[in-house]
Amino acid sequence: MSSVSSATRVLLSKNVIFNSGRALSNTGRIKFYSTAPQYENIKVEVVGQKKNVGIIQLNRPKALNALCKPLFQELGKAVRDFDKDETISAIIITGNEKAFAAGADIKEMQNNTYSTNQKAGFLQEWEDVSNCGKPIIAAVNGFALGGGCELAMLCDIIYAGEKAKFGQPEINIGTIPGAGGTQRLPRYVGKSKAMEIVLTGNFIDAQEAEKMGLVSRVFPVEKLLEESIKLAERIGTHSPLIVKMAKQAVNQAYETTLKSGLQFEKSLFYGTFATADRQEGMNAFIEKRAPNFKNE
């Protein structure tokens, strides 16, 4: 299937069985895609009371979800499909209890050369995740190392299980982060902490990551996915159009000066007044009722 449009979905199961077989029945029924591509390295599911939350589970448990090229190609496709699907409000990327992802696949790149990296545009497909217009939540249990930590940072919000471990250990294997670690990490935690993490290769635990601002909240391991789904559902109560504009505006803060960022924000703010959902939101407030957003 080329897209995950609602017409091609079939509800096959009543319970979400995810992460060590825990049932998330209180988060609603799960949809599998009967005609979904046969992914080998990820699992793709739709959950939530309104079936509006797309979950992508990295699924190479024996390799601690090492991020090989085929995995990233599948991840990119799944993200693009959810981004196009109007019934999906937010996306969650997760792994398993032992690993979110232990980094780029060292076995795959072991014999790469400078010229093969250049010619192949090594790691370029990772941009599919950062190009997504919809909010992406990283739900991190276990190791998020190297490219795993970088993948989490490509997402918009990071929730962690209390046993999660983050790090940029590339220095241990004679290289440096190559998918944003040296650029995004300082923006999350500041220069001194980012330097310490990148130059030592040391891991930091979930509690420390929360204190530093890398992670927004920490939960018991078995609650992480449920809480991530709740967050996605909460975001899903808003106008998708306005959510997209809000995401663009926050992301712009990492790309520009304060002055031009404020201009960008103002243009988008004015732009919301060209939408029916802005009118509906304000009308609903004045009329003391819930808004009925139409994504228009």
Ligand code: CAA
């Ligand atoms: N690439 C390929 N395979 C990996 C891997 C990786 N990044 N991380 C783990 N694996 C494999 C191991 O080789 C092992 O496979 P075998 O059973 O075939 O030997 C399997 O996963 C289980 O791993 P361990 O036996 O090492 O498990 P552990 O519990 O003893 O240790 C760990 C866990 C501390 C995470 C350890 O596996 C580790 O240090 N992994 C590498 C972490 C790392 O260096 N990541 C950065 C990669 S480079 C990068 O990401 C570049 C970039 O910026 C894009």
